Amino acid sequence: QVQLLESGGGLVQAGGSLRLSCAASGRTFSMYAMGWFRQAPGKEREFVAGIGWSGGRTDYADSVKGRFIISRDKALNQVYLLMNSLKPEDTAVYYCAARLGGITNSENDYPYWGQGTQVTVSS
Numbered sequence: 001q002v003q004l005l006e007s008g009g010g011l012v013q014a015g016g017s018l019r020l021s022c023a024a025s026g027r028t029f030s031m032y033a034m035g036w037f038r039q040a041p042g043k044e045r046e047f048v049a050g051i052g053w054s055g056g057r058t059d060y061a062d063s064v065k066g067r068f069i070i071s072r073d074k075a076l077n078q079v080y081l082l083m084n085s086l087k088p089e090d091t092a093v094y095y096c097a098a099r100l101g102g103i104t105n106s107e108n109d110y111p112y113w114g115q116g117t118q119v120t121v122s123s
Contacts (some may be wrong), residue, residue, distance in 0.1 A: 002028075002047045002096060002112040003025040004022055004096045005022070005114055006095065006116060007021050007022075008021045008117060011120045012121055012122070013121070014087055014088055014121055016047060016084045016121075017083060017084045019083070020036070020094055020096075020119070021053040022078065023078055027081060029074070030048060030074045033051065033052050033103045033104075034050065034051050035047065035048075035050040035098075035099070036050070036070060036081045037049075038092035038094045038095065038119075039093050039116075040092040046061065048061050048081070049070040049095070060104055061087055064090075067083065067086075068081060068082065070082075079096060081094070088123045090119050092118075093117065093119075097112060
């Protein structure tokens with residue numbers, strides 16, 4: 001079992017940066033691929049970024065490539081999402097998710113989820 005808790009959301013102006021953190025519990029956290037998803041009001045939840053269990057492989061949605069960076073610290077059981085050059089369209093609730101196996105961009109493949117953290121980007 002893995003339990004996830006996101007933090008770091010908030011209100012930021014367009015062009016600014018935020019770093020989200022996801023704290024994971026569980027002895028086998030290092031075996032899990034991790035993903036960040038987001039859900040904007042009235043929209044479906046979408047994949048943002050993922051990182052493999054070793055940290056050696058990452059994947060990004062086209063909409064955030066070049067602006068967001070996902071990383072993980074196995075010793076601290078943490079996953080991070082550094083968000084740069086934020087845009088109003090990045091406004092959403094951001095969720096951390098975990099799965100055994102490789103990165104996928106489908107939310108249905110991730111059995112473990114955090115409660116989400118709100119990110120609001122003002123224009």
